[in-house]
Amino acid sequence: WFGLLARNRFDVSPTRIPMALINSGLSFVNSALAIQQQLFFGRKIAECQLTDDPIFILGHWRTGTTWLHELMVLDERHAFPTTYECLTASHFLFSEAMTSWWLWMLMPRRRPMDNVHIGLGSPQEDELALCALGAHSPYLTWAFPNHPPQDQEYLDLRDLSPVDLASWKATFDGFLRSLQVKNPGKRIVLKSPTHTFRVPVLLDMFPNARFVYLVRDPYVVFPSMMKTWKRLHQYHGAQAPKHVGLEEHVFANFEHLHRVFEEDRVKIAPERLCVMRYEDLVQAPIAQLSRIYDELDLGGFDAVKPQLEKFVEGLSDYIPNRHNLPVELHEQIATRCGDYITKYGYSSEHAPQP
Numbered sequence: 001w002f003g004l005l006a007r008n009r010f011d012v013s014p015t016r017i018p019m020a021l022i023n024s025g026l027s028f029v030n031s032a033l034a035i036q037q038q039l040f041f042g043r044k045i046a047e048c049q050l051t052d053d054p055i056f057i058l059g060h061w062r063t064g065t066t067w068l069h070e071l072m073v074l075d076e077r078h079a080f081p082t083t084y085e086c087l088t089a090s091h092f093l094f095s096e097a098m099t100s101w102w103l104w105m106l107m108p109r110r111r112p113m114d115n116v117h118i119g120l121g122s123p124q125e126d127e128l129a130l131c132a133l134g135a136h137s138p139y140l141t142w143a144f145p146n147h148p149p150q151d152q153e154y155l156d157l158r159d160l161s162p163v164d165l166a167s168w169k170a171t172f173d174g175f176l177r178s179l180q181v182k183n184p185g186k187r188i189v190l191k192s193p194t195h196t197f198r199v200p201v202l203l204d205m206f207p208n209a210r211f212v213y214l215v216r217d218p219y220v221v222f223p224s225m226m227k228t229w230k231r232l233h234q235y236h237g238a239q240a241p242k243h244v245g246l247e248e249h250v251f252a253n254f255e256h257l258h259r260v261f262e263e264d265r266v267k268i269a270p271e272r273l274c275v276m277r278y279e280d281l282v283q284a285p286i287a288q289l290s291r292i293y294d295e296l297d298l299g300g301f302d303a304v305k306p307q308l309e310k311f312v313e314g315l316s317d318y319i320p321n322r323h324n325l326p327v328e329l330h331e332q333i334a335t336r337c338g339d340y341i342t343k344y345g346y347s348s349e350h351a352p353q354p
Contacts (some may be wrong), residue, residue, distance in 0.1 A: 001027040003134075005238075008144045013240045020238050021261060030132075033091035041093045041181065048177045049271045050188065053206035055296070058199075059214035060257055062157040062224040068214060069123045069191035071289055074311055075304040079183030081129060081175075081190070084120040089129035089175055093182060126175065127192040131311040135171040136164075138194065142220040145233035145241040149249060156197040156260050169205060196257050199264035210296045211268055213261070215279035218254070238309045251336050258340045270296065277344065285312050 001023055005012075012020045036133075055072065059065045067113035073080040085092045088099075109147065131137045140150040153159050157168065179188055195202060202209055226246065237256040281288045286308055293301040334341070334348040341348050 001138040004143060005139060008147055008238075011106075011144065011147070012238045016238045023238075028114055030088070030090060033088070033095045037083055037091040038095035040341060041061075041178075042182055043191060044233075045093075045174065045177045048178050048181050050176060050206075052187045053188050053208040053210075054176070054188045055212070055298075056202060057189065057212050057214070058196040058197050058261070059193060060196065060216070060221055060254060061193045062221050062228060063193075063214045064281060065191050065214055066123070067192060068212065068281065069189065071308060071311065072212075072292075073123050076305040077186060077300065078189045079186035080123045080188065081178060082121050084125040085179065085182075086126060086128040087132055089132040089178070093178055094173050097182075119158050121145050123189075123191065124174075125192040125194075126190050127194045133171050133175060137166055142232050142236045145229075145237045146239045146244070155253075155256065157201050168243070168272065169171075169201070172204065176195045186317065189227035193257075196261050199261065200267060205268055209272065210298070211273045212292055213265070213273065213275045213297070214278055214281070215275070215340070217346050218333055218340060219246045219330065219346075222254070222333050222337075236314060238292060247267055254337060254340075258337075262343075265317070271295070 009027055034306070055073065055078070056064050057069050064137045069080065072078060084096060088095055125137055127137055131139050134150040138149060138155055139152050141147075144150065154168065157165060160168065176188060180186075194211070199211070229250065230241070230243055233243070274292050276288060276292070286305065289304075289308055290301050293299065338344075338348065
């Protein structure tokens with residue numbers, strides 16, 4: 001935390017000083033609890049081996065990866081990082097019983113970008129755990145949104161030095177071992193859009209990993225991403241956000257993700273990759289989950305099917321966000337996302353909403 005402040009020249013907006021002071025105090029609490037976890041669980045974490053290589057849910061932000069994550073972890077054979085575990089990644093094994101019973105009072109009940117229910121026990125992105133563990137991450141941009149994007153080289157990891165890459169791998173591996181200690185015998189299912197950029201590194205670490213790649217109509221994804229980043233900068237930034245250059249940043253990330261994934265997907269064995277359109281998942285979630293289980297040879301679908309059906313029925317009242325696209329933005333999406341639109345069967349003829 002103090003390193004992040006220093007490299008951003010302590011450029012905290014006056015209205016965000018109370019937040020920065022709270023974070024500073026919490027950083028000492030986290031560090032103290034991390035020492036306790038290392039004393040009580042350090043050896044067990046170091047000796048722990050993963051039950052199996054993880055299942056990674058990939059895809060651009062706002063393509064339905066969170067929903068698919070929630071569906072996949074209904075299988076009791078699967079483990080997953082929770083919101084609490086990602087926010088307290090250095091000490092959750094030691095602290096959860098002491099703190100989680102009251103921390104829920106500080107949690108929002110809905111995600112700010114899409115009104116989806118969230119709780120301390122909800123499945124969460126492990127990229128947040130990497131941030132909490134002090135690893136470099138592009139998500140640190142949220143903290144100082146008026147500065148140039150942070151740690152962009154940690155998206156695809158290609159240009160890192162061997163030392164920096166080894167450090168990132170060690171942090172990631174240590175977090176997964178901690179999860180495995182808490183969930184013995186279960187296979188871990190992970191969802192972070194950032195991992196879509198990192199297929200070669202993930203395969204190097206986990207040769208038998210499985211991957212599900214979700215795609216979605218970019219005319220929905222782009223405005224949803226703009227709203228998401230604006231909300232995250234507003235809620236979590238140490239600066240009052242100005243959103244300068246945000247549109248170009250979203251476009252550049254989309255193009256980058258699509259380019260590197262299409263280059264890297266050939267490295268994944270066909271029987272370990274399932275590609276799915278979000279629209280198909282929404283239309284027939286049970287059938288699409290069955291396809292994932294079949295294509296990735298996960299087995300046991302009949303046992304989890306009743307839980308899936310019950311979960312899907314409970315979402316019948318969810319109303320997704322609607323977005324109005326100006327003509328100029330519609331045309332820009334058609335141009336800059338054209339390869340993606342063509343490859344995955346979307347149409348560039350969508351009429352902008354009035």
